[in-house]
Amino acid sequence: MITVHGMSMSGNCYKVRLALEQLGRPYRWNEVDAPRGATRTPEFLALNPNGRVPLLELDDGRVLPESDAILCWLAEGTPLLPGDAWHRARALSWLFFEQYSHEPYIAVARFIRGWTPADSPRRADLPRLHERGHEAMAVMERHLQEAEWFTGPQYGVADIALFAYTHCAADGGFDLSPYPAIDAWLARVRATPGFVPMHLNDAEAVARFASADQPRKTE
Numbered sequence: 410m411i412t413v414h415g416m417s418m419s420g421n422c423y424k425v426r427l428a429l430e431q432l433g434r435p436y437r438w439n440e441v442d443a444p445r446g447a448t449r450t451p452e453f454l455a456l457n458p459n460g461r462v463p464l465l466e467l468d469d470g471r472v473l474p475e476s477d478a479i480l481c482w483l484a485e486g487t488p489l490l491p492g493d494a495w496h497r498a499r500a501l502s503w504l505f506f507e508q509y510s511h512e513p514y515i516a517v518a519r520f521i522r523g524w525t526p527a528d529s530p531r532r533a534d535l536p537r538l539h540e541r542g543h544e545a546m547a548v549m550e551r552h553l554q555e556a557e558w559f560t561g562p563q564y565g566v567a568d569i570a571l572f573a574y575t576h577c578a579a580d581g582g583f584d585l586s587p588y589p590a591i592d593a594w595l596a597r598v599r600a601t602p603g604f605v606p607m608h609l610n611d612a613e614a615v616a617r618f619a620s621a622d623q624p625r626k627t628e
Contacts, residue, residue, distance in 0.1 A: 411436040414456070414464040416443045417608035418523075420516055421476035422463040427569055428483050431603035440610075444524045476573075477504045480566045489565040496561035503559045503567035506548070514542035516574045518581030522621050523614035539582060543611035546575070546588055553590035557597065564601050572598045577607065580618045 411429070414437055415422030431437050441447045441462050444530065448460045457464045457474050465473040465482070473479055481504075484490035491497045518538040521531050549571065551561065559567035576595050578585060585592060609615055 410468050412439060412466040412468075414439045414441050414453070415462045416441050417610045418614060419443070419462060420519075420577065420607075421512070423607045424476045424569050424573045424607075425463045425465065425479050425483070427573070427605060428480055428489065428566070429606045431569075431601065432487060432489070433603065444520075477508060477566075477570055478565065480504070480569060484566050487539065488563065489560070489569070491561045491565065492563070500560045500565060500567045502515070506545075506571050507567070507570045510548070511542070511545040511571065514538045514545060514573055515581055515583065516579050518542060518583070519574065519577060520576060520581075522581055523611075523617050535582060541583070542578070543585055546578070546583070546585075546591060549575070550588045550590050553594050557594070564598070568594075568598055573607075582621065 411434065413422070413425055413429070415425060415438065417423070417426075417438075417440060426438070441453070443462055447453065448462060454460055455474055456466065459474060461474060461476075463476050463479060465479045473482060481490060481501075491500055515538075518535055521529065521535060521538075525531050547561075558564050559571055559603075572595065575585075575591065576598075
């Protein structure tokens with residue numbers, strides 16, 4: 410049995426839940442309140458010294474951190490991970506893009522708007538995060554003008570990884586209206602078999618998103 414230590418409203422954790430649901434794999438979910446210190450307890454740090462979720466734990470005691478590594482392990486031998494070496498490498502390139510050029514801006518902007526108070530000094534970072542996040546989405550838009558998926562000829566791990574924070578980018582203040590190809594891709598992902606939405610279980614964060622400024626428009 411797989412146990413996932415995760416935070417339901419985290420995009421990185423949502424990736425793992427979505428993959429498990431679409432693969433039909435049984436699992437246990439242990440909700441971890443990361444913004445309020447639950448990943449910094451001695452018990453959690455004994456499992457993952459990096460103090461982050463998601464964390465996959467097997468009954469034999471093995472643990473695997475890092476959302477995209479978990480995705481690849483879960484998808485091994487399934488249609489979600491290409492068997493062809495070239496398509497697999499291309500899928501991995503988008504996973505690296507997601508963690509290096511996408512998540513640090515889109516996810517961080519969302520965290521700041523949802524989990525910090527309105528007077529937080531971190532909100533001064535939002536203009537820079539918006540600029541870099543739009544750069545990442547422009548790269549995605551160009552790709553999707555010529556291809557249906559990021560993983561290869563069909564849906565898979567790279568699409569799950571990029572969907573996780575792109576579909577809720579408006580929470581971080583991003584306007585997605587300039588990206589019609591991304592919008593069409595988001596609809597295709599939602600139509601895949603076994604799709605489940607993100608669990609919006611943090612009422613405080615949801616309220617902050619609702620009361621925040623309108624999504625930032627592109628120049």
